[in-house]
Each structure stands twice: as C-alpha cells, then as structure tokens.
Amino acid sequence: MSLAEFEDWQLALAEEYAREQVAAGRWPEAGAVDRAREESLARLPQGLATPRMLLLRGVDADGEPVGQAWVGLDHPRGAPGVAFLYDIEVLDSRRGQGLGRALLSAVEAATRDAGLGALELNVFGHNRVAIALYDSSGYTVTAQQMRKAL
Structure with a gap:
C-alpha cells in the first residue's frame, strides 16, 4: 500500500x-x-510503518487494486497467539467475484507466516454477506453481543 x-x-x-x-x-x-x-x-x-501491523493490498491478475486488509499481529485484548483482523474490504465494483474469499485466504496465510495460530475478527450482525463468508471459511462465533430496542 x-x-x-x-x-x-x-x-x-x-x-x-x-x-x-x-x-x-x-x-x-x-x-x-x-x-x-x-x-x-x-x-x-x-x-504504514507501525510495527506488528499488516496492511495488505489485494490486486487482480492485471495488478489493479481490488481491496485491502488490516491485521494486528497483537490481539487488542491480549489473546496470546491470536491476530486480529481490523478491516477487510473489496471494492464495491469487484464484489461477487470470489475476491473477498481470496483476500481473506491471503490474510490468513500472512498471519500464519507471522507465526500466529489464530485470527479473530468482529463483524456487525447486519452484515450477512460477511457473516456467510466467515462461516463458510471456518470461523466460529466466540462471543456475541445482542441488543433489543425498547
């Protein structure tokens, strides 16, 4: 980037x-x-030079940017051996082409290459597309916040 x-x-x-x-x-x-x-x-x-942060740029076969990802190699709540995915995004115009899954795989590989054994993330409950991607990629729910408007 x-x-x-x-x-x-x-x-x-x-x-x-x-x-x-x-x-x-x-x-x-x-x-x-x-x-x-x-x-x-x-x-x-x-x-860009912040230690222990990975800022990845996803590009297509022609070298055109399609998205980006941000991973912290130190978990914000101190979980040992667990990286944290702060952001992953594919350009609106490039969605639905499997690029999010490819970018997520690249993030996981970079995390493993950095010596970490797990990757955690937060996803907003209304983001059903992202939830489906994470579910189908083997992520499991480890905590859940719920709210009801009164």
Missing part, C-alpha cells in the same frame, strides 16, 4: 466504521467519523 493509498483508505475506513457504529446504535452520528479516525490512528501511530 502506498502512502497516498493509505491516506485514502484511512478516510474511507473511518467513514465506513462510523456508519457501522451509528447503524448499530453504539455511537451518535455527530462526531462519529472523527471518533473512528482517532481510533484508527491510535492503532496505527506510525502509519
């Missing part, structure tokens, strides 16, 4: 994460993008 790609991705990531948090009822809309950006920057204080 180039520096320009990184900066564009950081903004898009913050906007999407903020939308997800607002939709899930976890954050108010006001200030959500700024909050998301602050959280991301706190985890990536040195940008």
Whole structure:
C-alpha cells in the first residue's frame, strides 16, 4: 500500500466504521467519523510503518487494486497467539467475484507466516454477506453481543 493509498483508505475506513457504529446504535452520528479516525490512528501511530501491523493490498491478475486488509499481529485484548483482523474490504465494483474469499485466504496465510495460530475478527450482525463468508471459511462465533430496542 502506498502512502497516498493509505491516506485514502484511512478516510474511507473511518467513514465506513462510523456508519457501522451509528447503524448499530453504539455511537451518535455527530462526531462519529472523527471518533473512528482517532481510533484508527491510535492503532496505527506510525502509519504504514507501525510495527506488528499488516496492511495488505489485494490486486487482480492485471495488478489493479481490488481491496485491502488490516491485521494486528497483537490481539487488542491480549489473546496470546491470536491476530486480529481490523478491516477487510473489496471494492464495491469487484464484489461477487470470489475476491473477498481470496483476500481473506491471503490474510490468513500472512498471519500464519507471522507465526500466529489464530485470527479473530468482529463483524456487525447486519452484515450477512460477511457473516456467510466467515462461516463458510471456518470461523466460529466466540462471543456475541445482542441488543433489543425498547
């Protein structure tokens, strides 16, 4: 990932994460993008050069970007030997072509190559497409948060 790609991705990531948090009822809309950006920057204080972070760019056979992924080699809650997938995204125009599955496989391989034995992630409950991908890729639910509007 180039520096320009990184900066564009950081903004898009913050906007999407903020939308997800607002939709899930976890954050108010006001200030959500700024909050998301602050959280991301706190985890990536040195940008692309932040130690123990993998920032992967997915490209097609022609070398055209199709998506990206962000993996922390140290779990945010300290789980030993477990990496954490903070983000995986395929461009809207390239979805439905098996590229998400291919990118996820590449993430898993990079995680194994880094010496870790497991990969964990969070997925919003309304993201049925992602849940289906993770289910079919062998991921299991280890914790679940639920909410009911009253």
